[in-house]
Amino acid sequence: MSQTQTTTTNRDLRGHLEHAPMTAYQWAIVAIAVLLNANDGFDVAAMSFVSLGVETEFGLTGSELGTVISATLIGMAIGAFAIGRLADIVGRRWTVVGSAVVSTVGMFLASSSADVVQLGVWRVLTGLGVGGILASITVITAEYSNRRWRGFAIGLYTAGYGVGAFLGGIAANGLQEGYGWRAVFLVGASVSVLIVIALALIVPESVQFLVARRPAYADRALRGIAKRVGFDPERASLDASGGSGAHETGASRIGDLFRGRMLLVTVLIWAAFFTVMFGFYFVNSWTPRLMVEAGMTAQQGVYIGMALAIGGAVGSVLYGLVAVRVSRERALVGFLVLTAIAIVVFVLSTAVLTVAFVLGVVTGLLVNGCIAGLYSVAPARYGTATRATGVGAALAVGRVGAIFAPIAGGALLDLGWSTFALYASTAALLLVGAVVTVALGWIPGSDDGD
Secondary structure: HHHHHHHHHHOOHHHHHHHOOOOOEEEEEHHHHHHHHHHHHHHHHOOOHHHHHHHHHHOOOOHHHHHHHHHHHHHHHHHHHHHHHHHHOOOOHHHHHHHHHHHHHHHHHOOOOOOOOHHHHHHHHHHHHHHHEEEEEHHHHHHHHOOOOHHHHHHHHHHHHHHHHHHHHHHHHHHHHHHHHOOHHHHHHHHHHHHHHHHHOOOOOOOOHHHHHHHHHHHHHHHHHHOOOOOOOHHHHOOOOOOHHHHHHHOOOOOHHHHOHHHHHHHHHHHHHHHHHHHHHHHHHHHHHHHHHHHOOHHHHHHHHHHHHHHHHHHHHHHHHHHHHHHHHHHHHHHHHHHHHHHHHOOOOOOHHHHHHHHHHHHHHHHHHHHHHHHHHHHOOOHHHHHHHHHHHHHHHHHHHHHHHHHHHHHHHOOOHHHHHHHHHHHHHHHHHHHHHHHOOOOOOOOOOO
């Protein structure tokens, strides 16, 4: 048998997942990922929606409230890195299930907080779970989507966050009036229990992980996956695969992210995540407040914030549709450049509410598409042994940008920066992200990641 034939045989199941049409089972995995991200969107946004009730009950200052709101993001940064690393050692499936359980417990405990310290601790715990979910489910979604529909699947998954945040707003308005702010977390946690059950029943282990790390249950799991995706189970075992992935059976190390060409890949991905997450969280966290600074009423500022959310629910899916036809990196570069332009035009339109609302939808659409692009590009840049570690580390760096964005916006506003200067600077940072992504596109992807 020729070397080419051997390679093809060795990767039959993975090649099937890469090139065969998507099955109903694979779309079910994507659907679970969407639900997970929607639940995370609900939970993360819930803290913003209930902030007034929390502030009133515990008698908080503005800075104390800001710290509590940031607690989830801090937990997410830690969880994305630490639990993403764990996923490359013990497996992605049970890591994401465990992370979802941690997030659910955090939501339940937040609903029973006796004081602000307890609430802050439980929000960090929730963030740890959410960070672990993102690091693992992003990889699983990418691996179980074929090459043609991978960008679209990641777009759907990313769109779940905006949908969950929107539903969180509706729930918060309805529940707080009759039952108080704690009911918002309680309802979110109750729904999360159902999602965890569906996750444990439907989502499988990563095929790449099973082949590369060869846990004791690998053959059984591979045959089960093969049946569900329409592949011959007897050709999916480790014996039949002839040792595929043996070059990656060694233990995953953090240092592998910085070895050889991976040093440049990791640095570029981190720079992309930091700049894009900074822009995303600046736009979403500061826009309602800065619209008031620009001359709108507080209610009009809220309308503009809603416009961003409406656009965001569509933008991730739009990115996925674009990525079906062009490379994921090119699609991301296009979204970044268009987002930078839209932000500048948007801030110049505040004199007319209707125009600002429309441009707010467009801006939200584009900036959420950028997030979908990051989630689509990153997994393909790492080999099997370091994929969840690499994605988790990138997410952690992105969360640093997310935490820094509101702080930097407030500090620069205190220094007298104009609204236009703040948005223009954010647009420039997104253009830096576009340049970084272009450079990343010049580097070949991992051998098994694309």
